[in-house]
Structures are given as structure tokens and as C-alpha cells.
Amino acid sequence: MLSNTFEYPQPPFTQAIQLYGDRSGSKGTFKFTGLAWIQNTKVILVQGDEQSLNSAAEWRCLQRLIALAHRLKKPIVFWNLPIAYIAKIQRKTTLASAQAIQRTELELLRLPGPIIAVVDGINNIEHTAQELIWNDGIVLVASTDTQSSQQKQVKIAAHPTDIAPAILELISQAETISATELVKNRQESLHALIERRHRNV
Numbered sequence: 744m745l746s747n748t749f750e751y752p753q754p755p756f757t758q759a760i761q762l763y764g765d766r767s768g769s770k771g772t773f774k775f776t777g778l779a780w781i782q783n784t785k786v787i788l789v790q791g792d793e794q795s796l797n798s799a800a801e802w803r804c805l806q807r808l809i810a811l812a813h814r815l816k817k818p819i820v821f822w823n824l825p826i827a828y829i830a831k832i833q834r835k836t837t838l839a840s841a842q843a844i845q846r847t848e849l850e851l852l853r854l855p856g857p858i859i860a861v862v863d864g865i866n867n868i869e870h871t872a873q874e875l876i877w878n879d880g881i882v883l884v885a886s887t888d889t890q891s892s893q894q895k896q897v898k899i900a901a902h903p904t905d906i907a908p909a910i911l912e913l914i915s916q917a918e919t920i921s922a923t924e925l926v927k928n929r930q931e932s933l934h935a936l937i938e939r940r941h942r943n944v
Contacts, residue, residue, distance in 0.1 A: 755907030787812040790822035796829045802843035809850045818857040818914050827873040851877045855922030857914050876932040880913030
């Protein structure tokens with residue numbers, strides 16, 4: 744992967760190194776991919792939106808970032824990147840995309856470290872429930888009148904200054920769980936989603 748120093752403009756990140764996943768050096772439609780620091784905690788950050796991951800090449804780029812998180816033993820943070828939602832749509836487009844998505848999902852299931860999502864914006868909150876399949880914790884950046892989730896792995900950040908503590912708390916929680924248990928929890932979430940879909944058919 745190619746890289747360059749990049750001053751990420753948005754808190755809670757204090758430093759970042761952008762990594763380009765494709766051989767051409769293109770970052771695709773991701774807004775940011777690379778290493779980022781929250782205080783002294785280093786994470787792999789992937790920021791995008793519903794228009795990201797619209798090709799097999801971008802899914803392969805994501806696979807390489809997941810592999811990097813695995814190799815460096817660092818948490819991975821997805822910011823406004825509804826993976827489950829996008830995968831449901833994109834796997835129907837081409838065989839290449841379907842294969843790349845399947846490989847990415849397997850890599851996510853097997854990742855031994857924490858996977859945290861940050862969901863910023865009303866349009867993204869509706870995807871939160873299904874995104875818990877791949878994530879060990881979710882930070883919802885929402886107003887104080889948003890209904891608080893009873894789930895331990897969902898944190899509400901009512902103010903920008905609440906985001907960093909929420910991410911760090913979820914990472915800390917996930918790191919107390921063994922890699923085997925993290926993988927098992929993700930598999931159970933996936934199986935539950937599949938069963939719900941079958942019931943609704």
C-alpha cells in the first residue's frame with residue numbers, strides 16, 4: 744500500500760497516515776483509509792458512505808485494510824460505512840463483486856481484534872441494527888433526544904467531544920473478550936440475521 748502523512752480534519756483523530764489500497768494509488772470512493780490515532784490509541788480507519796464499496800476493487804482494498812489490522816493487531820474503525828447494507832445491494836451486481844464481498848465478510852468474521860463503527864447522521868442510523876453483525880461496538884453520533892440503546896455495545900455520543908471516549912470505551916470492552924469469543928459473537932449475529940430473512944420470505 745502507498746501512504747502519505749495526512750492531517751485528518753475531523754476530531755477525534757489527532758494524527759493520521761493515509762493508505763492507498765489499489766496498485767494505481769487511487770483511494771476509490773472512500774473518504775479516508777489508513778492509520779489514525781485517538782490520543783495514544785492507533786486504529787485502522789476506513790471512512791466512507793453508502794456510495795463506497797461500489798466495485799470488486801474497493802472490496803479488495805477493504806480486505807487489504809482488514810488484513811493490515813490483523814497483522815498490526817490494531818482495532819479497525821468504520822466511519823459511516825454501512826458494510827452489511829452495501830453488501831446486500833452490491834452482491835447482486837456482478838459475480839466478481841459477490842466473490843469479493845464473500846471474502847471480505849469471512850475476513851471480518853475472523854478478525855481477532857475489535858471492530859468499531861461510528862454512525863454519524865440521521866440517514867445512517869437506520870442501518871445500525873444490521874451493522875452489529877460485523878461490529879463489536881457502535882457509536883451513534885446523535886442528539887440527546889435519540890432513544891438510547893440498551894445494548895452494551897452501542898454508545899450515544901451527543902457531542903463531538905463524546906466520540907473519542909465512546910470509541911475508546913468500546914475498544915476497551917472488546918479487548919477484554921477473547922478472539923474466539925469475538926468471532927463467535929459475530930457468527931451468531933450473522934446466523935440470527937439469516938434466520939430473520941428466511942422468516943420474512
